Amino acid sequence: MTISKNIYRKHNYQAIIEHYKKSKSQTETGKAFNIHKTHICQILKRHGIKCLRNQSGKNNPHWKGGKIFDGHGRKIIYMPEHPYPSFCKIYVYEYRLIMEKKLGRYLTKDEVVHHIDGDHTNNAIENLQIMSQAEHLKLHGGYFIRDKVNK
Numbered sequence: 001m002t003i004s005k006n007i008y009r010k011h012n013y014q015a016i017i018e019h020y021k022k023s024k025s026q027t028e029t030g031k032a033f034n035i036h037k038t039h040i041c042q043i044l045k046r047h048g049i050k051c052l053r054n055q056s057g058k059n060n061p062h063w064k065g066g067k068i069f070d071g072h073g074r075k076i077i078y079m080p081e082h083p084y085p086s087f088c089k090i091y092v093y094e095y096r097l098i099m100e101k102k103l104g105r106y107l108t109k110d111e112v113v114h115h116i117d118g119d120h121t122n123n124a125i126e127n128l129q130i131m132s133q134a135e136h137l138k139l140h141g142g143y144f145i146r147d148k149v150n151k
């Protein structure tokens with residue numbers, strides 16, 4: 001992290017991040033610390049936390065019963081209670097949930113779901129295959145397809 005000491009003095013970033021993780025809302029976190037929500041987003045980004053705009057469900061115009069999409073057209077599901085969220089600590093890729101439903105257990109951090117036809121938007125169970133990160137990398141010839149969970 002490349003944050004100067006001056007900036008650290010200005011805000012308690014750790015407290016902001018913790019508050020954000022609990023509230024899941026930039027707007028709320030901003031209110032709590034008297035910081036504009038766009039600045040909250042910058043702080044989160046700087047700390048490697050992805051923030052989606054207007055991500056608190058009710059305020060999100062793209063809110064469709066909890067289903068939204070990431071930048072690659074992959075369906076993600078708002079699941080703050082999931083122990084292994086895919087990103088933002090609150091979203092899980094739908095294909096992971098489908099695989100978990102089939103297996104009757106949560107996927108581990110080392111397990112990834114491969115789309116057999118190469119289409120990451122095709123979440124039909126027949127199109128999904130579970131494998132390890134290493135196997136997946138090998139299969140894709142080293143080309144990295146991101147399907148990992150937050151550590």
Ligand SMILES: [Zn+2]
Pocket residue numbers: 113114115136140145
């Ligand atoms: Zn794959």
